[in-house]
Amino acid sequence: MEKRPRSFYVLATFFALFLLFLYGPTITIAILSFQGPQGGLTFPMRGTSFHWFGELFEQQAVGDIWGSFSRSLVLGLMVMTTTVVVSVMGGSAFRKKFPGSSVIFYLIITSLVIPSILVSLGVGLIFSQSGLPVHWSTSGFGAQLTWTLPFGLLIMFAVFNRFDKSYEEAARDQGASAWQTVRHVVLPIIAPMLIGVALFGFTLSYDEFARTLLTAGSYNTLPLEIYGMTTNVTTPVIFALGTLTTAFSFGVIAVFLLIVLLMKKRQTRHGSDAGQGLV
Numbered sequence: 001m002e003k004r005p006r007s008f009y010v011l012a013t014f015f016a017l018f019l020l021f022l023y024g025p026t027i028t029i030a031i032l033s034f035q036g037p038q039g040g041l042t043f044p045m046r047g048t049s050f051h052w053f054g055e056l057f058e059q060q061a062v063g064d065i066w067g068s069f070s071r072s073l074v075l076g077l078m079v080m081t082t083t084v085v086v087s088v089m090g091g092s093a094f095r096k097k098f099p100g101s102s103v104i105f106y107l108i109i110t111s112l113v114i115p116s117i118l119v120s121l122g123v124g125l126i127f128s129q130s131g132l133p134v135h136w137s138t139s140g141f142g143a144q145l146t147w148t149l150p151f152g153l154l155i156m157f158a159v160f161n162r163f164d165k166s167y168e169e170a171a172r173d174q175g176a177s178a179w180q181t182v183r184h185v186v187l188p189i190i191a192p193m194l195i196g197v198a199l200f201g202f203t204l205s206y207d208e209f210a211r212t213l214l215t216a217g218s219y220n221t222l223p224l225e226i227y228g229m230t231t232n233v234t235t236p237v238i239f240a241l242g243t244l245t246t247a248f249s250f251g252v253i254a255v256f257l258l259i260v261l262l263m264k265k266r267q268t269r270h271g272s273d274a275g276q277g278l279v
Helices: 006-032 051-055 065-093 101-113 116-129 139-161 166-173 178-206 222-229 237-278
Strands: none
Touching (some): 006 237, 065 178, 065 222, 101 139, 116 139, 139 178, 166 178, 178 237, 222 237
16 A cells, blocks of 8 residues: 655645544533533533523523524525526626626625625615614515625526536527426526525524624514623533534434435436336
8 A cells, every 4th residue: 555645644634633623622512511400601610411402492581592592593585595696697697798798797896895884884874764673584585695695696607607508509499488498497406406505594694693683673683682682691501502502503404414315316317217108
């Protein structure tokens, strides 16, 4: 067996340290969330138990954990749906050059480099000065779209830039209308990428803090609620909440990946069935 060069071990060590830096804080919080009933916010641990997870389901003296979670969930679904729909429409529009397309493209990119807190302040001011309610489902929704839509559009630009137009031409040759071509040809082909855009939209919205800070109104989303709890909660219950929300995020990612795998498996099966039919 060929001996590995010393550079391999150096790079492997660097990568391991990077992973530790990346996931170390999350792992630490997860460990501390299993403190015993007398446990605190630091090491050493005073026993182990699920006590603080149970506390999450009791009446909280401070905070509105489950109310803020439901708001973040609904807002995430709203942002996800809008991001997917607008990204597909925008990606389709940019398949052909039109007057002002370059300007619009750079305006989309600019949204990503503007400081998040300024976006939050600006959107909040627009709503308040216009006499519109500053609420997580209106101004908060709009502020978060300034974060998720550019990512979705960039993904769709890349997807449609590599899309083989011969599939659409073949569908039209068979008499398919424009809508039938989109529904039965384009969307099934780009479906895995749409799942990626949906995942981006939901996860970016679910944990967004800065753009929601001044646009959520009087009702907090989950990130805002957790931030508020850090100032007045001195028990590991906040670690238990962090562990559950992290597990929920990983669960969402796992569900999206499973959907992609099932879609690819289905496409492979249909392709093999079509091949057998030709034989």
